[in-house]
Amino acid sequence: xxxxxxxxxxxxxxxxxxxxxxxxxxxxxxxxxxxxxxxxxxxxxxxxxxxxxxxxxxxxxxxxxxxxxxxxxxxxxxxxxxxxxxxxxxxxxxxxxxxxxxxxxxxxxxxxxxxxxxxxxxxxxxxxxxxxxxxxxxxxxxxxxxxxxxxxxxxxxxxxxxxxxxxxxxxxxxxxxxxxxxxxxxxxxxxxxxxxxxxxxxxxxxxxxxxxxxxxxxxxxxxxxxxxxxxxxxxxxxxxxxxxxxxxxxxxxxxxxxxxxxxxxxxxxxxxxxxxxxxxxxxxxxxxxxxxxxxxxxxxxxxxxxxxxxxxxxxxxxxxxxxxxxxxxxxxxxxxxxxxxxxxxxxxxxxxxxxxxxxxxxxxxxxxxxxxxxxxxxxxxxxxxxxxxxxxxxxxxxxxxxxxxxxxxxxxxxxxxxxxxxxxxxxxxxxxxxxxxxxxxxxxxxxxxxxxxxxxxxxxxxxxxxxxxxxxxxxxxxxxxxxxxxxxxxxxxx
Numbered sequence: 275x276x277x278x279x280x281x282x283x284x285x286x287x288x289x290x291x292x293x294x295x296x297x298x299x300x301x302x303x304x305x306x307x308x309x310x311x312x313x314x315x316x317x318x319x320x321x322x323x324x325x326x327x328x329x330x331x332x333x334x335x336x337x338x339x340x341x342x343x344x345x346x347x348x349x350x351x352x353x354x355x356x357x358x359x360x361x362x363x364x365x366x367x368x369x370x371x372x373x374x375x376x377x378x379x380x381x382x383x384x385x386x387x388x389x390x391x392x393x394x395x396x397x398x399x400x401x402x403x404x405x406x407x408x409x410x411x412x413x414x415x416x417x418x419x420x421x422x423x424x425x426x427x428x429x430x431x432x433x434x435x436x437x438x439x440x441x442x443x444x445x446x447x448x449x450x451x452x453x454x455x456x457x458x459x460x461x462x463x464x465x466x467x468x469x470x471x472x473x474x475x476x477x478x479x480x481x482x483x484x485x486x487x488x489x490x491x492x493x494x495x496x497x498x499x500x501x502x503x504x505x506x507x508x509x510x511x512x513x514x515x516x517x518x519x520x521x522x523x524x525x526x527x528x529x530x531x532x533x534x535x536x537x538x539x540x541x542x543x544x545x546x547x548x549x550x551x552x553x554x555x556x557x558x559x560x561x562x563x564x565x566x567x568x569x570x571x572x573x574x575x576x577x578x579x580x581x582x583x584x585x586x587x588x589x590x591x592x593x594x595x596x597x598x599x600x601x602x603x604x605x606x607x608x609x610x611x612x613x614x615x616x617x618x619x620x621x622x623x624x625x626x627x628x629x630x631x632x633x634x635x636x637x638x639x640x641x642x643x644x645x646x647x648x649x650x651x652x653x654x655x656x657x658x659x660x661x662x663x664x665x666x667x668x669x670x671x672x673x674x675x676x677x678x679x680x681x682x683x684x685x686x687x688x689x690x691x692x693x694x695x696x697x698x699x700x701x702x703x704x705x706x707x708x709x710x711x712x713x714x715x716x717x718x719x720x721x722x723x724x725x726x727x728x729x730x731x732x733x734x735x736x737x738x739x740x741x742x743x744x745x746x747x748x749x750x751x752x753x754x755x756x757x758x759x760x761x762x763x764x765x766x767x768x
Contacts, residue, residue: 303605304593310529310539311605312510313597314562315453317356317544318343319431319502320551322394323695324685328365335551336366340373342553347385350563355553356599358390358429360416361680367420381421388417389599390429391449396682398433398440399622399631400638402645406440409679410447412672427451427600428493431502431544433684434630435461435622441495442487451603452485453496455544460625465617471535472528472615474498477624479617481532481541486618494603494611496542497621503548506558510543510565512590526592536614542602564588566596633689637696640703641687644678647710650739654717663720667713674709677702 304311318339322331343355367374380386392413398406414424428449430436433456444452457463461477472481478497479485486492504521508514513524525541533539545562546554553559564571564587573585588594595601606614652671658664681699685691691699718737727733734755 303607306538306540306605306610307533308539309593310526310533310591311593311595311602312525312529312541312543313595313602314506314510314543314545314566315356315499315597315599316354316554316559316562317389317429317431317502317546317599318551318553319546319548320357320359320362321432321549321685322359322362322680322683323691323698324549325692327692327695328698331362331551332365332369336362337370337373339551339553340366340370340377343386344373344376344380346553346556346559347380349556350559352563352566352596353559354385354387354596354598356387356389356429357551358388359392359394360388360413361394361676361683363388363416363420364676378421381423384598387425387598387600388421388423389425389427391417391425391427391447393676393679394683395430395432396679397630397684397686397688398430398436400687401641401682403439403443404649405641405645405679405682406443407447408675409682410444410449412676412679414448425600427453427603429453429599430684431455434627434688436620437622438618438620439487441485441492442489444493445487445491449493451494451496451600453499453542453544453599455499455502456623457497457621458501459623462620462622462624463617472531477621480535480615481528482538483536483615483617484611486616488618492618494606494614495617496602499542499544501548502544502546504545505555506545506561506565508561509585509587509590511588511592511594526590529592538606538610538614540602540606561587562594562596565594627688627690630688630690634687634691634696635689637681637687637689637699637703640700640707641678641681644674644703644706644710647707647714648675648678650737651710651714651717653739654714654721654737658717658720661721661724663724664717667716670709670713674706674713677706677709 320331320335320339322328339357346353346355366377377386381388390413392409394409396406396409410428417424426449428444428451430452431454433454435456436454441452457478458475463477463479465477465479466474467476474481475498481498482494482496484492485495500523507519508517508522510525513526514522525543529539529541532541545558561571563569566588568588570584571587572583648671655664655666655671659666681687681702686695686699722735725735727735
């Protein structure tokens, strides 16, 4: 029995850890110790449910994401788009099959990247560790099956804080890199500030470094990539001392500081649009195209200056790459990762979304019930498989788990979606519960039927899914059964 469980676990682990080997080869990586490089990641953030529900996402936001990016691909040959969540891809496949086939072509061509590795951009505070690992397992397995590739990074731009255990879980799931922009909303990390080595905002340990979990494993982390809804309106490859824009970042200077701290001259930069999907603004895409290809772009005239003129882009000291979400993490070698700044600990938010740990408790309760029921159903099914009583119901369990993982989206389980959104999510929870319960019942009945229960009295078979010493609810059940029999006997004598 122990061997069979270990075999199943090793199969899942090898499936996760092999993901990077299954991806198409990319261009030779630059030597980031000597070639300053900025990886620019085009992205559209979509809240699957938030101030709206699934029907609006399916009917409006997903087709808008598809069509806007298709148009940009045809106009800008260096444009790469990153979009996360196999759950959303599953919806696109079901409702827009013709567009989905076209999407598969763009993925094969390296223009559209299925990012994030997960089923959804989930919350990582309420779900169990098992769920976080399954987010990666199920997400990347979907990407491999439908696109022939997976991702080596975990993208959570908008999640409401991150526990200290997350980097260990991601590392064991085969993930190499992690990114988020949420720490600018003020995290609990005792790090950053004007006196920090990279002068990061308070609560942000570093721009680029290594986040270590409790067991010493971890992931390369981009903690300060800028807003996912940010625009690109200047040449990122060079410094502009006259640029007074509020969101201006002197990227050559920042990458230089990173290099002085770690010996690695690189950084990670989001740009795109937020919340309702779509695509980055065309003006930003035009700038990135010109910078990456070292072309020209027409800049609007400054006050008092003559009409706009075409200006050379991308000829500064910083190499700018229009990038997939994983490329930087793959380009960093193990030896280079070893010298990055380190951080170990929680990264929870302290001024935003603290109520998400308790809001919509019913959703959180049903999520936990499903996690426990899934565990019980899977254990019973392995016993039934080993005894030859039942085949393993892999497909039914996968379908149920997919519903549960979809409900862990960071605005759903965190409790920040509309009341109507929970009607859809509760429905998914109940469907999953029924699937898990049916599997559990079938497996336990099959095992019980194969047992030799010949004895005096009434035979009782108890399934105990708990593990370890002291976790014996079966004994308690037997004691209660004896009391009931005793009470029944007394009633009969009376």
